[in-house]
Amino acid sequence: MISEKEELLEWRKRAAAQPKGRVVLDLEADSLHRYQEKICLIQYADETGSCLIDPLAIEDMSPFYNWLRDTEVWMHGADYDMCLFQRAWETLPAMIWDTQTAARLLGFRQFGLAALVEHFHGVTLSKSSQKADWARRPLSPTMVTYALNDVNYMLDMADKLMTALREKGRVGWFEEICRHSMERARERYLTGHPDPWRIQGSGKLNRKGLAALRELWAWRDSEAKSWDRPSFMVCSNADLIQWSVALQEQRPVSPSPRFHAHRRNRFTDAVQKFYLLDEDDYPCRPHIQRRQHSEQFEANLARLCKIRDEKAEELDIEGSFLITRASLEAIAEDKEKGMATLLNWQKEALGL
Template sequence: MPMISHSTDLKQFLKNRGDLCAVDTEADSLHRYSESLCLIQFSDGNDHVLIDPLAIDDMSALSEYLTKATCWMHGADYDMHMLKQHLGVIPPTVFDTQIGARLLGVRKFGYGNLVEHYMDVFIEKTSQKADWAKRPLTPVMEDYALNDVIYLLPMAEIIVKQLKDKGRYDWFLESCEAARHKAFEKKIGKEDPWRIKGSGKLQPEGLTFLRALWYWRDAQAAAWDRPSFMVCGNRQLIEWSQGLVLGNKPQLPQHYRSSRIKHFEQAVEKARAVQEADMPQRIRGIRRRKDPAFESKLDDLISKRDEIAEELDIEGSLIAPRTPLEAIAGGHEGAEDQLLNWQRKLLNI
């Protein structure tokens, strides 16, 4: 039963099944405007199956199973997001092979890298950008999808043993729980989604054009049912906005249809009509004045972190990213709480 496509089969498959599993997900975000959960790969170490949420009208059996499961994933942030958004659940215990491998000092921690490192198996990533909403899946796509869970539990055993041998298993547990909590608390969508990378350098007039063009692109992508990057990239939006401020006429791609060009021009005219008082403002970050005491304390913290990281043979950012170290050096209230218990103990904070 490589593919489960009916709710009755799903219920039967999960009936009396143990709580330990490995899960991966596939979506169609590279091919559609609205992201859909297209495939769930499941393994309990013995049975490896594909679950088709596009065909199954009632996924409650899986949702109920996951509410009690101990689930292994790789790079779990995205998979937890997909399960939360589409099934309304994140398993109570989520272990991440990527976190575990990094805590062991592995520098190449993509899934394929870890399978090769721990299992001595090379897997092809030929279907990584495939359209997972298409049916039927090709045999190559099915093999690719199953490979993403077949090796998770065997790798997990090796990783857990090595973590325990090195005395880092508690670090792993706390790190995985923190990642799960972050995914659970994360809100879907964000305020002012048009504030993309590079927008911070724009003045209010440029931001006004950018906002209008972002929503133009979003509407075009929705009508076309394609990801927004297929209409144009973020860098192009920034460049057009900068040019409009200077009075330049944007050079649109030749393949744009007349209707798309018309809506673009309407968006520009709408932006030009915005009064200065109504223009969006730049978000100014807090700039710290040059403070020798702060810089000295920060340098000491970073040096201490890097020294410990070198001794443990792991990345310094795992012990403490720069942002919380800056907050600690600046004496911000509660700054230490940005670090996990094991990180604070290593740094003696």
């Protein structure tokens, strides 16, 4: 465990000496235990071995993130990790090669890390620390083993995946997908979410119901923040939708009996704040243009679905990974605009 800056500087010398693209990273965060998740542990591996870096103990992590932005790394299922990197240090690695993407491009239907390690190495990884609180110190021996196993098998597995990609002529596809994933991660970080309270299920609400949802979401967010716990520990999204539907229909709502007195009072205050809103202050429903599709559209879509399914079977790739139904619908409606949304590898694979 690297827990002092001097040790981190020594580690950086080791990391900087590694060949290009021959290092592995993984992150552990405390998103299941804190309001604002943070990086609690960094797992690192190269051809000489693996180690853990403790960002909670090291005040100045600049040797790490300055190295990171100039380095190509292997990771597995890196979407969430990219979020964490940008939130913590406003940077990403120079390149992330994602073993999950490589596996899906090769036709694996079970592409989680544990499934791939078992496939390539015959080792069953323990899931005992999957929901552990990684902000707690000291880490138990079980947690240390779990964390190191996330990177110990990755370089060898990456080599096997790359060999298979070369044999199938899909290395170019792999590189394009990895670069595109990083571009999307940067865009998400820069744009954020303008209305985070528009959760799943809000589409059924009218403007009054959306106003209720907005107030209740703000109440839950405030409770979670002051408690320093994830929002779902206060109440679920389903609870928020259920209460909002009731208020939309002018039915009374009651806080959960498990809430303590102060939380119940603040819940009641949020409901009262909703009642005092002027209708002009209600949020607008998102405008969704629903088109009546022509027979030509349906014929185009059926033809494209058939092409997709045939190509997916031929390439042994999941159809939804090859191209989503939404993309097929866009092409069926307006070929030029729809095709413009595809990556080059998709056009090549589909023969469009």
